[in-house]
Every structure is written in structure tokens, then in C-alpha cells.
Amino acid sequence: MAGPQRRKRGLAAYETGLRAETKAALWLMLKGYRVIARREKTRAGEIDLIARRGRVVAFIEVKARGDVDGAAEALGAAQRERLARAASLYVASRPVLQALDMRFDLMLVAPRSLPRHIPDAWQM
Numbered sequence: 001m002a003g004p005q006r007r008k009r010g011l012a013a014y015e016t017g018l019r020a021e022t023k024a025a026l027w028l029m030l031k032g033y034r035v036i037a038r039r040e041k042t043r044a045g046e047i048d049l050i051a052r053r054g055r056v057v058a059f060i061e062v063k064a065r066g067d068v069d070g071a072a073e074a075l076g077a078a079q080r081e082r083l084a085r086a087a088s089l090y091v092a093s094r095p096v097l098q099a100l101d102m103r104f105d106l107m108l109v110a111p112r113s114l115p116r117h118i119p120d121a122w123q124m
Contacts, residue, residue, distance in 0.1 A: 021048055024048075024115050025038060034052050036051065037050040042086040042090055043089060044086040045083070045085070046086070047086050047090065048062040049062060049107070055100050055101055057100045058104070059086075059087040060105040061080075061083055063075055063106065066110060075106060075121075087102060104120070105119050105120065
């Protein structure tokens with residue numbers, strides 16, 4: 001019975017991720033960002049959110065956990081590198097974005113709290 005239970009957990013995690021990304025996108029829009037992509041797939045991997053405000057295009061990793069501290073600890077070096085490769089591929093295929101400043105943000109989502117946006121969370 002491990003198979004059905006595993007699928008059930010996987011579906012629950014997927015749904016939690018969708019809700020967290022929606023919450024994060026709404027929060028960014030309230031802050032004046034325009035969300036230009038959600039769950040953007042590239043050969044290097046998926047980018048949770050891509051948002052633009054002024055001359056900045058932000059590639060945002062959304063982490064949802066039981067508390068904000070747990071969410072903050074969930075992003076490892078390999079994920080940061082994957083996101084940087086995916087962002088490079090995304091921008092390379094969209095010349096209009098190449099003149100903009102790129103940055104990597106982190107959005108932490110936890111139950112019963114507002115999302116926490118960390119602009120320029122890391123450098124590549």
C-alpha cells in the first residue's frame with residue numbers, strides 16, 4: 001500500500017505548492033510587481049514565479065513550510081544553481097528582458113501568516 005499513500009502525499013504537496021505560489025503572486029502584485037510567469041519550465045528546471053517591477057526582473061523561489069524559519073532553511077545550493085541556469089535560459093529566449101536587471105528572490109510562505117518576501121536573496 002505504499003504506492004497509493006505516496007501518490008496521496010505527492011498530490012497534497014503539489015496542492016500546497018500551488019496555494020503557496022498563488023499567495024506569493026498575490027503578495028507581489030500588492031507590492032507593485034507584475035507576475036509575468038508561473039511555474040515556468042526550462043531545460044534546467046522550473047521557476048516558481050517570474051515578476052517584474054520597473055527595470056528589475058525577479059526569479060522567485062517559493063518555499064512553503066509549517067513555519068517561516070523552516071521555509072527559509074529549505075533552499076539549498078543545488079536549487080540556487082538550478083534556478084540560475086533556468087533564469088539564464090529564460091532570459092536568453094526573451095530579448096526584451098536582456099536589458100533589465102536580474103535578481104533572485106525568495107518567498108517564504110507559512111500557514112496563518114503573510115508571505116515573507118526576501119528580495120535579492122542570493123547572488124550568482
